[in-house]
Amino acid sequence: MAPATASPATVVLIPFCVPGHLTPMLEVGKRMLRVGFCGNADGGRGAMSLTVLLAQLPELVRAPDHEETIRREAEASAAGSGPDIRFHCLPAENQHASHAREAIAGLESRVAAVVLDLFGTTLLDVTCELGLPGYVYFTSAISMLSLVLRLPALDKEVLVDFKEMDGDIDLPGLPPVPAALLPTPVMKKDCNYEWFVYHGNCYMEAAGIIINTVAELEPAILAAITDGRCVPGRRILAIYTVGPVLSFKPPPEKPHECVQWLDAQPPASVVFLCFGSMGSLTPPQPATGMPYPTDAVVNELLPEGFLERTKEKGLVWSKWAPQKEILAHPAIGGFVTHCGWNSTLESLWNGVPLVLWPLYAEQHLNVFKLVAAMGVAVEMKVDRKRDNLVEAAELERAVQCLMDDTSEEGRMAREKAAEAKAVCRNAVEEDGSSFVALQKLSQEMIHVSSK
Secondary structure, three states, X not given: OOOOOOOOEEEEEXXXXXXXXXXXXXXXXXXXXXXXXXXXXXXXXXXXXXXXXXXXXXXXXXXOOHHHHHHHHHHHXXXXXXXXXXXXXXXXXXXXXXXXXXHHHOOOOOEEEEEEEOOOHHHHHHHHHOOOOEEEEEOOOHHHHHHHHHHHXXXXXXXXXXXXXXXXEOOOOOOOEEHHHOOHHHOOOOHHHHHHHHHHHHHOOOOEEEEOOOOOOOHHXXXXXXXXXXXXXXXXXXXXXXXXOOOOOOOOOOOOHHHHHHHOOOOOOEEEEEOOXXXXXXXXXXXXXXXOOOOOOOHHHOOOOHHHHHOOOOOOOOOOOOHHHHHOOOOEEXXXXXXXXXXXHHHHHOXXXXXXXXXXXXXXXXXXHHHHHHOOEEEXXXXXXXXXEOOHHHHHHHHHHHHOOOOHHHHHHHHHHHHHHHHHHHHHOOOOHHHHHHHHHHHHHHHHHOO
């Protein structure tokens, strides 16, 4: 390691530069600096910095706002208007571990800790070699973390592919989970599955898991991990629940066209349908006559004459849409979502109830948790064997259920979503659970760097 100098200690972030991973890790790093030094007049600038190591990924899989995010943060840091963040690009990915080791060892600043993406566990060996605490930043829900931690044991208990099972899986803190709802990458015991088993073992070697959730949203699952029931006989992991980790840009001078359209709609009258940065539909898929803006539907997927029939009461938006601004708008009464965790937290932050249409990754497991454990959503019949097909009549039923004041299921989802909004906002306030977790994490890193 480079010798200690008078320069501030730094926390090294190594994100996976794909949608839903880069921006949340940067945001949690910035919050950590602000919260950890909240008593300082300058917000902690100068006392600790962030060093971000960026792996080069093909443009096809790179986060769409990758370059703009880096440029904005670098400019704010250089101008002194934001936290001290320094970006370093690593060479090609095929020698990622050795390049990361070289970059970390060559830093002039003392390194307080290294924070890795949930898929970056191979680099925990690097942190161990350098004598540094290595943390994992987990972008999904704690139910997914529970599954990954349990997976090495489940691998020995269940001898067949999960897709062949008819029964349930035991995840402490949750009701019995149908095997049919497990995440796509673990349904078959192939190379993807083996990677998740590997990650589950590696997480136990981390200094701690930083997770984008709120302790009060998933208390039973959190308790099952922190009291040892999830991985009996192994050491208890330190878990830092720091969510919701949401990044908000200043509103533009001129509102987005979608927001302007929403301004003309009555309160809680619009259903927003969006499948995130990676979701898509293939024909045949349905659309309803209720008003909703969407950035995931293209003309060839819509029934003939749909745009003409709905032009007075709906908006179809086939380009990138400002999802956070849309969900925050008072005209939004519900959200038909692919159940990605970032989108889910954005919705709950605004108290918007959900209709669930999972597509890939861990989204089917999220559905189970959002309905069975949290009650913030209306579930739909999704045919996973037919590319997650939802019939038009089923989508119409679920949307009407969510929006109808006489529906008991919809009323409960709306009430639970409103409660979740209060929980999320209280958590990030001073002395809230996420604030306290970030403060504890920051102080631990400061203590290590001062040795």
